[in-house]
Amino acid sequence: MQIKKIAVLQGDYIGPEIMNSGLEVLEAVSQETNFEYQIHKYPFGGEAIDCCGEPLPQSTIEGCKKSDAVLLSAIGGPKWDKAKIRPEAGLLAIRNELGLFANIRPTKVNPILARKSPVKPEVIQDTDFVIVRELTSGIYFGTPRKQEKYEAIDTSRYTVEEIERIMHIGFEMSMHRKKHVTIVDKANVLATSKLWRKVAQKMNNDYPEVVVDYCYVDAAAMKIITQPSFFDVVITANLFGDILSDEASVLTGSLGTIPSMSTGVTGPSLYEPIHGSAPDIAGRGIADPISMIQSIEMMLRESFGEYELADRITNAVEQAITKGIVTPDLGGTATTKEVTTQIIENLRG
Numbered sequence: 001m002q003i004k005k006i007a008v009l010q011g012d013y014i015g016p017e018i019m020n021s022g023l024e025v026l027e028a029v030s031q032e033t034n035f036e037y038q039i040h041k042y043p044f045g046g047e048a049i050d051c052c053g054e055p056l057p058q059s060t061i062e063g064c065k066k067s068d069a070v071l072l073s074a075i076g077g078p079k080w081d082k083a084k085i086r087p088e089a090g091l092l093a094i095r096n097e098l099g100l101f102a103n104i105r106p107t108k109v110n111p112i113l114a115r116k117s118p119v120k121p122e123v124i125q126d127t128d129f130v131i132v133r134e135l136t137s138g139i140y141f142g143t144p145r146k147q148e149k150y151e152a153i154d155t156s157r158y159t160v161e162e163i164e165r166i167m168h169i170g171f172e173m174s175m176h177r178k179k180h181v182t183i184v185d186k187a188n189v190l191a192t193s194k195l196w197r198k199v200a201q202k203m204n205n206d207y208p209e210v211v212v213d214y215c216y217v218d219a220a221a222m223k224i225i226t227q228p229s230f231f232d233v234v235i236t237a238n239l240f241g242d243i244l245s246d247e248a249s250v251l252t253g254s255l256g257t258i259p260s261m262s263t264g265v266t267g268p269s270l271y272e273p274i275h276g277s278a279p280d281i282a283g284r285g286i287a288d289p290i291s292m293i294q295s296i297e298m299m300l301r302e303s304f305g306e307y308e309l310a311d312r313i314t315n316a317v318e319q320a321i322t323k324g325i326v327t328p329d330l331g332g333t334a335t336t337k338e339v340t341t342q343i344i345e346n347l348r349g
């Protein structure tokens, strides 16, 4: 079997803490199997600004392009808030460079953690949906864009082609799920959203079995909390998906548990937690590593077809949760290290 090349961008603040956990789990799960891989670390984000003067050095882009998958933890933080180019610019740039227009953010509720969510367990039981977020266009990338003393402009722009390709991913995904797509938009106001609806209606002709409904983003924000089991596949624009996915993480118990996959047509996919670098808890050894570990699980499943290894990771994480070995964000007292060690012990059975 070919040795897989994995590019690792360890990021800032809690980034390296949870990346180390994830890589330890990857090493443990791949021992005694024929899954072989090599890790190649590249500077990225704040770390890259410090070492190389820019958040996304050319050598990092090239290294990622040569890899079979990219693992990223989280970048940014107060240290670089006044930098000429912020670490976040590197994040947008790498998504663009690798053509990662589709960002898949799952929300699945573990029954034990459901008890810890501020939302009532009977409301969140059966929650299992994915947010398919458009990642390389919309208001994040549209021009003109400027910031002056008394005026600033951002532009939301989408082409039919950009909408079609993200819809295609979402509709295809729904065919392997409950065949239910919800388009989340602001079509009562925004021209781009009106175009999204037109494209969705047309695409529905190609997927006649899929039930499609439309929900304005403000109402969707409410429904995610009051009736989350309604959703199966949510397809939405860049900014809406960013906001709704952090909101949805409340259902699962913590933002620190949610992984994601960003993917395009060709080249490596990128796997990262949906959260940021959590400067408020960095260096204390209490960051929840589950988001990073589950991102590695997603990588094994989606990029390498290693379903058995992926299932073993999911089971080992679930066992740690069942035993109550969880970090403070999930109401526990365990450290990042203790959770990681427990998950590895569970893997070894």
Ligand SMILES: NC(=O)c1ccc[n+]([C@@H]2O[C@H](COP(=O)([O-])OP(=O)(O)OC[C@H]3O[C@@H](n4cnc5c(N)ncnc54)[C@H](O)[C@@H]3O)[C@@H](O)[C@H]2O)c1
Binding pocket: 014, 018, 073, 074, 075, 076, 077, 078, 088, 091, 255, 256, 257, 272, 273, 274, 275, 276, 277, 278, 279, 280, 281, 286, 287, 288, 289, 291, 329
């Ligand atoms: N993909 C990324 O790299 C990414 C994503 C979001 C934010 N950011 C950046 O991260 C920095 C901090 O942003 P923020 O504070 O608004 O959001 P954040 O997601 O870093 O943190 C929000 C809250 O969630 C908690 N949290 C997040 N991850 C956790 C984990 N694994 N375990 C336990 N608790 C966790 C934090 O402690 C904090 O209270 C900013 O510079 C922001 O731009 C980066």
Ligand SMILES: CC(C)[C@H](C(=O)O)[C@@H](O)C(=O)O
Binding pocket: 076, 088, 091, 092, 242, 274, 275, 276
């Ligand atoms: C840090 C920021 C640029 C990023 C985004 O908005 O996409 C983050 O919030 C995310 O969700 O990955």
Ligand SMILES: [Mg+2]
Binding pocket: 242, 243, 246, 274
């Ligand atoms: Mg976000």
